[in-house]
Amino acid sequence: METLxxxxxxxxxxxxxxxxxxxxxxxxxxxAYTPSIVSIGPFHYGDKRLESMEELxxxxxxxxxxxxxxxxxxxxRYIKNSEQIIRSSYSETxxxxxxxxxxxxxxDACFIxxxxxxxxxxxxEDPLLSKPWLRCDVKLDLILLxxxxxxxxxxELFNLTEPISNGEVSSFIEVAFHYxxxxxxxxxxxxxxxxxxTFKYFQxxxxxxxxxxxxxxxxxxxxxxxxRIFYLPPNRLPKREKKTVKHLYSASQLLEAGVKLxxxxxxxxxxxxxxxxxxxxxxxxxxxxxxxxxxxxxxxxQCHYPFQTYITDYIILxxxxxxxxxxxxxxxxxxxxxxxxxxxxxVVNMVNxxxxxxxxxxxxxxxxxLCRKLNxxxxxxxxxxKATFMHDYLGTPWKITSFIAAIVLLMLTLIQAxxxxxxxxxxx
Numbered sequence: 001m002e003t004l005x006x007x008x009x010x011x012x013x014x015x016x017x018x019x020x021x022x023x024x025x026x027x028x029x030x031x032a033y034t035p036s037i038v039s040i041g042p043f044h045y046g047d048k049r050l051e052s053m054e055e056l057x058x059x060x061x062x063x064x065x066x067x068x069x070x071x072x073x074x075x076x077r078y079i080k081n082s083e084q085i086i087r088s089s090y091s092e093t094x095x096x097x098x099x100x101x102x103x104x105x106x107x108d109a110c111f112i113x114x115x116x117x118x119x120x121x122x123x124x125e126d127p128l129l130s131k132p133w134l135r136c137d138v139k140l141d142l143i144l145l146x147x148x149x150x151x152x153x154x155x156e157l158f159n160l161t162e163p164i165s166n167g168e169v170s171s172f173i174e175v176a177f178h179y180x181x182x183x184x185x186x187x188x189x190x191x192x193x194x195x196x197x198t199f200k201y202f203q204x205x206x207x208x209x210x211x212x213x214x215x216x217x218x219x220x221x222x223x224x225x226x227x228r229i230f231y232l233p234p235n236r237l238p239k240r241e242k243k244t245v246k247h248l249y250s251a252s253q254l255l256e257a258g259v260k261l262x263x264x265x266x267x268x269x270x271x272x273x274x275x276x277x278x279x280x281x282x283x284x285x286x287x288x289x290x291x292x293x294x295x296x297x298x299x300x301x302q303c304h305y306p307f308q309t310y311i312t313d314y315i316i317l318x319x320x321x322x323x324x325x326x327x328x329x330x331x332x333x334x335x336x337x338x339x340x341x342x343x344x345x346x347v348v349n350m351v352n353x354x355x356x357x358x359x360x361x362x363x364x365x366x367x368x369x370l371c372r373k374l375n376x377x378x379x380x381x382x383x384x385x386k387a388t389f390m391h392d393y394l395g396t397p398w399k400i401t402s403f404i405a406a407i408v409l410l411m412l413t414l415i416q417a418x419x420x421x422x423x424x425x426x427x428x
Contacts, residue, residue: 017221018043018148019091019303021296024357032295035141037134040108042094042101043146056127057111064110067117067161078156079106089150091303106157109149112142112223113158116175139179140289145296145303148222176226221304228297231311233268240307240362248320248371249378251327254279257378257387263335270314274370277377281331285338291350302358313364315354317371322351 020043021033038057039050065072079086079102086105087094094101115138118126129135141147158172220226255261260278264271267282274280294315301309322328325344331337332344339347377383 015085015088016091017089017150017225017304018145019300020146021299022302022357025299025302028353028356029291029295032292033144033146033299035144035147037137038111038141038147040112040142040147041149042090042096042104043092045096045104057107059127060114061107061110064114064161067114069162070160075106075110075157075160076102079109079153082153086150086153105149105153109153109157112149112154113161113172113175116172116179117161119179120175136289140292142223143180143227143293143296145224145300148224151220151222151225173220173226176223180223180227180230224296224300225304227293228300228311231269231297231314233271237308237310238364238366241365241368242362243368244360244363245313245316245320245367245371248317248374250323251321252324252330253387254321254374254378255330256390257383259374259377261330261334261336270310270364272317272367272370274373274377279374281336283336283338285340286347286350287340291354294354298354298358306359307361309360309362310364312355312358312360313367315351316358316360317367318351319355320371322348324348 018041026033035044035047035050037050038053039045039047044050065075068075080098083098083102087101096104115128118129122129128138154176155172158175220229249257251261258277259274262278262280264273264280264282267280269282269284272279272281294311298309298312298315301312322331325348328337328339328344328347332339337347341347341350378387
């Protein structure tokens with residue numbers, strides 16, 4: 001026992017920011033957390049499926065070194081000096097020895113930085129950028145929670161580079177923003193023209209996450225964390241209550257009860273509002289990368305922000321609103337959802353499984369009041385009877401036709417009865 005205890009090192013919990021996804025969450029969809037083309041960091045290093053990208057990484061490393069004022073030895077020395085801090089950033093003990101670990105971190109970090117810079121400069125005949133399918137797969141792999149490097153490593157190495165020729169960016173967060181800009185626009189501001197969307201605009205509207213991170217009690221940890229910030233509202237984060245939302249009626253049920261569904265193109269995705277019978281939901285898009293992005297951000301919240309699960313709150317709310325294909329169709333008809341998957345059933349299955357096995361200790365207090373008001377509106381006897389009436393008699397075109405026919409028949413019967421009574425009096 002003493003020998004075993006001597007070999008155990010107590011982890012620096014406070015510095016951990018890159019995690020293996022908990023198995024109970026991972027097993028729901030293994031592929032959503034596993035890199036498909038490129039390994040970043042030590043967790044998936046050595047996977048035979050990902051070895052084909054190692055040569056390209058070295059080519060990008062060589063290109064990166066040509067941008068710097070430092071040599072290879074200086075970069076290795078920086079990683080070596082920070083090795084223990086970098087190792088403590090991972091939730092599990094790293095098996096690689098010191099030399100291998102330093103090589104992995106340096107190669108992968110320079111690959112990411114060079115890839116980001118080239119995405120701005122767009123050189124001709126680039127082996128990565130010239131292949132759209134490969135470019136897309138790499139971008140998706142770079143947001144996976146298990147496929148990360150600490151943010152400070154990327155930032156420090158980027159600071160060694162010469163100023164970028166086109167002068168568009170001066171910091172790593174700027175170049176990272178430009179690289180993931182499409183995700184940002186589709187997630188948060190679908191109404192903003194991407195041609196006019198700049199980092200300056202992002203700074204003006206979301207500066208508390210970039211310029212003053214202490215206001216939201218966070219510092220950027222990795223690229224998954226950056227994607228999480230893209231989903232957070234631009235204003236100060238709402239307070240949280242030590243409770244959970246137990247129930248909310250679906251979108252089609254609320255609509256039948258008289259709730260009006262409106263789309264808001266100017267708000268961030270989680271900023272839902274309900275007032276005067278109108279539920280306003282920011283537009284959001286469901287496409288091929290949505291599940292991968294959301295799953296990894298939710299997993300990161302479970303591991304790193306267990307008491308600030310703002311994105312998890314939003315997905316759980318969507319899970320309540322979307323129960324059937326009819327709910328998806330309702331949101332699409334109202335312009336709230338853009339469904340590029342095509343199949344409404346696929347969207348239902350995806351949304352209903354995003355938060356399986358997720359633990360929620362508290363919840364955004366604005367959602368508590370929102371759900372309370374919506375449930376109260378639906379359960380109001382007048383609204384509930386109206387909902388029952390709408391469902392039983394006006395739920396489908398055939399029911400509407402039958403209802404109208406019944407009303408016409410009733411009116412004709414009533415007219416016939418009145419005419420009979422009138423004729424009876426006339427005979428007298």
